[in-house]
């Protein structure tokens with residue numbers, strides 16, 4: 001049996017990232033994978049401008065007996081034309097270009113006004129400091145700055161940044177094509193009536209939702225009955241035109257568990273069984289050009305193996321290069337936890353702040369069919385394979401649910 005880390009390493013080593021690119025409008029760039037390093041072709045902001053509503057002036061004119069006369073106005077998009085005459089200032093709004101000759105902006109709250117019209121004067125209550133309230137050209141981004149690296153999954157602020165540079169489109173990698181099926185003769189589609197012994201297919205719904213967050217192209221192959229002939233036909237056709245085929249169910253050892261035998265016949269089984277709980281029967285291999293991921297049928301096992309194994313593989317396949325490792329938070333166990341040494345354990349739990357630290361409590365029954373243990377949780381307690389029982393108050397590592405699970 002492979003350790004979780006070995007299984008993940010082997011799986012990642014077996015994945016080839018997509019390289020084909022496409023150009024998408026900026027507004028469609030969210031969650032897509034950037035295809036190239038982006039350098040700034042222009043500066044942001046493009047020119048010195050005011051950070052405040054107030055008065056732009058020359059510091060050398062202070063103290064000004066009788067105040068500064070107003071030479072004109074500068075608003076964002078309508079600059080003051082010409083150079084500032086000595087002993088004068090310019091009424092300026094946030095975002096307006098700094099007029100030639102000015103070296104500071106004083107907030108209007110710090111100024112007094114006297115007179116009106118052409119006799120109006122601006123009086124400062126203190127000495128202006130050179131550069132104050134001026135946002136310099138290139139302060140956010142300078143020409144040639146490295147902005148975003150190839151392999152980045154684009155976030156909302158990234159799209160804003162690219163827009164600030166005037167880019168209307170972005171070069172990204174094509175989406176991975178993923179085929180998804182559930183195996184099991186007992187499974188029915190929600191909405192249909194159930195006969196005796198039947199249950200609804202929940203895995204395809206939860207896995208489709210996680211795949212959507214990943215922004216891959218999904219082909220839903222529906223439910224496949226537990227016959228080797230049927231499964232072989234479905235997998236053979238799925239292997240064509242997809243980068244990955246994901247199936248849940250049928251990876252265990254019973255007579256109706258055909259997945260591995262079929263994979264062995266029409267493709268290759270690269271690994272079977274991982275020392276994790278839940279999720280031990282996780283299987284992966286290849287089907288022609290496609291990667292095959294076989295998740296255990298129990299819904300919690302499918303969720304955990306998808307999160308811990310399929311997700312890193314799919315992100316790598318998508319071309320994502322993120323150096324961030326998942327956040328592990330130390331927390332004290334609110335109650336004792338049962339744990340047999342041997343497999344890394346992912347208990348569903350609620351993590352909460354407690355004084356200066358954190359405490360964590362499980363969401364109850366940890367059966368791998370108890371999907372409500374996941375819906376009630378906001379974290380996994382991650383117990384190392386070799387660890388045994390945990391006493392109340394012991395420190396454990398907690399993996400808060402990330403965007404793929406929340």
Ligand SMILES: Nc1nc2c(c(=O)[nH]1)N[C@H]1C(S)=C(S)[C@@H](COP(=O)(O)OP(=O)(O)OC[C@H]3O[C@@H](n4cnc5c(N)ncnc54)[C@H](O)[C@@H]3O)O[C@H]1N2
Pocket residue numbers: 182183184186187199200201202203204248249250251252253254257278279280281295296297298299301368369
């Ligand atoms: N003798 C052994 N039996 C089992 C072992 C074992 O080591 N020796 N491992 C157990 C573990 S651990 C798991 S996990 C399951 C995994 O089995 P399969 O992947 O073969 O899954 P199935 O047998 O098809 O289903 C298991 C369970 O989950 C339900 N299921 C399946 N698909 C769905 C779905 N799409 N939506 C909702 N529920 C689903 C299915 O009805 C079963 O109840 O094997 C253990 N057995």
Ligand code: MOO
Pocket residue numbers: 276277278279280281296298300301368369
């Ligand atoms: O992995 Mo099974 O997932 O322990 O129920």
